[in-house]
Amino acid sequence: GNSVTQMEGPVTLSEEAFLTINCTYTATGYPSLFWYVQYPGEGLQLLLKATKADDKGSNKGFEATYRKETTSFHLEKGSVQVSDSAVYFCALSERWEGSNYKLTFGKGTLLTVNP
Amino acid sequence: DAGVIQSPRHEVTEMGQEVTLRCKPISGHDYLFWYRQTMMRGLELLIYFNNNVPIDDSGMPEDRFSAKMPNASFSTLKIQPSEPRDSAVYFCASRAGLAGYNEQFFGPGTRLTVL
Numbered sequence: 575g576n577s578v579t580q581m582e583g584p585v586t587l588s589e590e591a592f593l594t595i596n597c598t599y600t601a602t603g604y605p606s607l608f609w610y611v612q613y614p615g616e617g618l619q620l621l622l623k624a625t626k627a628d629d630k631g632s633n634k635g636f637e638a639t640y641r642k643e644t645t646s647f648h649l650e651k652g653s654v655q656v657s658d659s660a661v662y663f664c665a666l667s668e669r670w671e672g673s674n675y676k677l678t679f680g681k682g683t684l685l686t687v688n689p
Numbered sequence: 690d691a692g693v694i695q696s697p698r699h700e701v702t703e704m705g706q707e708v709t710l711r712c713k714p715i716s717g718h719d720y721l722f723w724y725r726q727t728m729m730r731g732l733e734l735l736i737y738f739n740n741n742v743p744i745d746d747s748g749m750p751e752d753r754f755s756a757k758m759p760n761a762s763f764s765t766l767k768i769q770p771s772e773p774r775d776s777a778v779y780f781c782a783s784r785a786g787l788a789g790y791n792e793q794f795f796g797p798g799t800r801l802t803v804l
Binding site for chain 2: 606610615616617618619620623625663667674675676677679680681682
C-alpha cells in the first residue's frame with residue numbers, strides 16, 4: 575500500500591537557521607504530494623503541493639520539489655522564524671477504487687524555533 | 690466562508706457513555722473526511738463521504754464507531770460505548786471536487802477525553 579515516511583522530530587532550530595524536513599514515499603502510481611502544517615491547537619492547513627514530477631511547490635518561504643527518481647518531497651526553508659513553530663505533515667494523494675482519492679499522511683515532525 | 694466547523698471543541702466523558710461529534714463542511718464541498726489523531730498512531734482516516742454517501746469506512750476501528758451524513762451540510766461521528774483508548778483529537782475535513790490534488794480543509798478538531 576501507499577506510505578509516507580518523514581524524519582522524526584522534534585527539530586529545534588534558532589531563528590534564521592536553515593530548515594530541512596525529509597519526506598519519502600511509496601506509491602504504486604503517480605501521486606500528488608503535499609505538505610500540511612498544524613499550528614498549536616488548530617487543524618491542519620495546506621502549506622504547499624506538487625502534482626507531478628519535478629514540480630516545485632512553494633509558499634511562505636517554504637519549498638519542496640517532487641523527485642520521482644528518489645521518491646522524495648523534502649521541505650526546506652532558508653531562514654525560519656519563531657512563528658514557523660508547528661507540526662509539519664507530508665502527505666500523498668492517490669487514486670483509490672475508481673475515481674476516489676484519499677490522503678495518506680506521514681506521522682508529522684514537530685518544529686520548534688527559538689528566538 | 691467560516692471554514693469547517695466542529696463541535697464541541699472539547700469533550701470529557703466517562704467510559705461507557707455515548708459521544709457524538711459534529712461537523713459542518715464548507716458549503717459546496719462534496720467530500721467529507723473524519724480523521725483521528727493520537728501521539729501513538731498519528732493521523733488516521735476513519736471514514737469519508739462523497740455527496741453524503743459513505744465511500745470508505747475501512748478505517749473505523751470497530752462497531753462502536755458510526756458516522757452519518759444526513760445532508761450536505763452536516764455529519765456526525767458517534768462512539769457508543771466510549772472507552773479510554775478512544776481519547777484523541779478528531780478532525781473533520783472537506784474537499785471540493787474529484788481531483789486528488791485538490792486541497793482538503795480541516796476543522797479545528799474535537800479533543801475527546803474518555804475517563
